[in-house]
Amino acid sequence: MISSMKSGRLTAACVMGLGLLSLAGLDAADWTLMSRRDGIEIYRREMPGSPLVGFKGEGTIDAPVWKIASILLDTKRAPEWADSLKESRVAKRLGPTEYEEYNHLGMPLILKDRDFLSDVVIQISDEQKAFSLVYKPADDRDVPRTHFVRGKIEYGLFEVTSLEPGRRSKLRAEIQADPKGAIPTWVVNFFQKGWPLNTFQGIRAQAAKPDIAMPPEFKDVLTPTLPF
Numbered sequence: 001m002i003s004s005m006k007s008g009r010l011t012a013a014c015v016m017g018l019g020l021l022s023l024a025g026l027d028a029a030d031w032t033l034m035s036r037r038d039g040i041e042i043y044r045r046e047m048p049g050s051p052l053v054g055f056k057g058e059g060t061i062d063a064p065v066w067k068i069a070s071i072l073l074d075t076k077r078a079p080e081w082a083d084s085l086k087e088s089r090v091a092k093r094l095g096p097t098e099y100e101e102y103n104h105l106g107m108p109l110i111l112k113d114r115d116f117l118s119d120v121v122i123q124i125s126d127e128q129k130a131f132s133l134v135y136k137p138a139d140d141r142d143v144p145r146t147h148f149v150r151g152k153i154e155y156g157l158f159e160v161t162s163l164e165p166g167r168r169s170k171l172r173a174e175i176q177a178d179p180k181g182a183i184p185t186w187v188v189n190f191f192q193k194g195w196p197l198n199t200f201q202g203i204r205a206q207a208a209k210p211d212i213a214m215p216p217e218f219k220d221v222l223t224p225t226l227p228f
Contacts, residue, residue, distance in 0.1 A: 031056055034193065042196045047176055050154070051185045054176040057196025063207035065169050065228035066214065068160045069131040071206045073122075073222070074215045075101065081202030083195075086113070091143045096221060097122040100138050104148065114179050115148040118156070122221055129162035129228040151179040162228040169228075173199055 031043035040059035047054050061068055071077070078088035087104040094100065104115045119138040124131050135156030157174040175195055179188060206212065214222045 037197060038201070040197060040200045042193070044193065047154075050176070051189075052154070052176055052178055053189045053192070054155075054174065055193055055196055056172065056174040057200055058170070058172050059200055060163065060168060060170050061200075061204055061207050062168055064166045064226075065129065065131050065160050065162050066222055066225040067207055067212050068169055068171060068203065069222055069225055070212055070214045070218075071203055072133055072158050072160075073218045074212075076215075077206070078103075081199075081206045083198045083202065090217070091117065092140065093217070094119070097124075100140055100143065101135075102143065104146075105151075111183070112181065113148045114151045114181075115146055116151050116153055116177075117143055118153050122218075124221070124224060126224070129165070130159060131222075131225050131228070132157065132159040149179070149181040151177060151181075153177045165228055171200065171203065 031045045034042045034044050036042070038059075040057050043056040043058075045054040045056070071081070075088040075090055079085045082088070082103075084106045085103060086106045087102070089102050090099050091102040092100040098119070098121050101118050101120050102115065103118075105113060107113050117138045117140060118135045121134045122131075123134060133156075135153050137152045137154065154176040155174070156177070157172065159172040161170045161172075162168075163170055173196060175192075177192065
């Protein structure tokens with residue numbers, strides 16, 4: 001679940017959706033703080049060997065870990081909070097804690113829509129009281145190609161850590177995405193910098209809803225996070 005273009009804005013490529021660990025070797029010192037807004041810290045990072053910038057958001061959400069994790073895993077509800085997301089679904093279940101996720105992002109009329117296929121790994125740490133989704137590119141021939149431009153999430157992370165069990169959590173979200181096609185790199189970087197704030201605002205709005213429930217297909221995986 002990760003984002004795109006809305007009201008003339010290109011938030012070039014994020015799904016949702018969606019969730020993830022940082023790249024091996026990424027250090028907190030590598031990130032440059034860009035701004036603070038609504039209790040959210042927004043960072044950027046030059047990515048070695050790539051003209052595309054990585055972006056990160058960190059902040060708190062007044063909800064327990066299980067609730068935020070349920071929002072991130074519920075692909076049916078993802079279009080409610082992920083900017084410009086038209087469709088999100090589990091394309092293939094690879095195991096109890098791994099699946100392939102498909103996301104379709106709407107673009108302005110002058111551009112073709114984008115879609116993304118990602119391998120997503122669920123990680124849970126009892127010691128840290130944390131839940132994470134780790135995204136990497138997937139190229140599965142069993143998932144039919146569409147007429148959209150196929151982009152790529154180079155890496156992505158949603159990490160939720162308990163601050164006050166049952167009440168408050170910290171969310172860290174990172175993304176480096178390539179929408180592919182004939183979009184200049186500077187345009188991608190310019191518009192994608194809005195992804196952390198848009199994502200936090202969307203998830204916070206969802207977390208305030210009383211009807212959030214664990215997706216049935218992931219209930220067994222999420223149940224151990226209830227004490228967090």
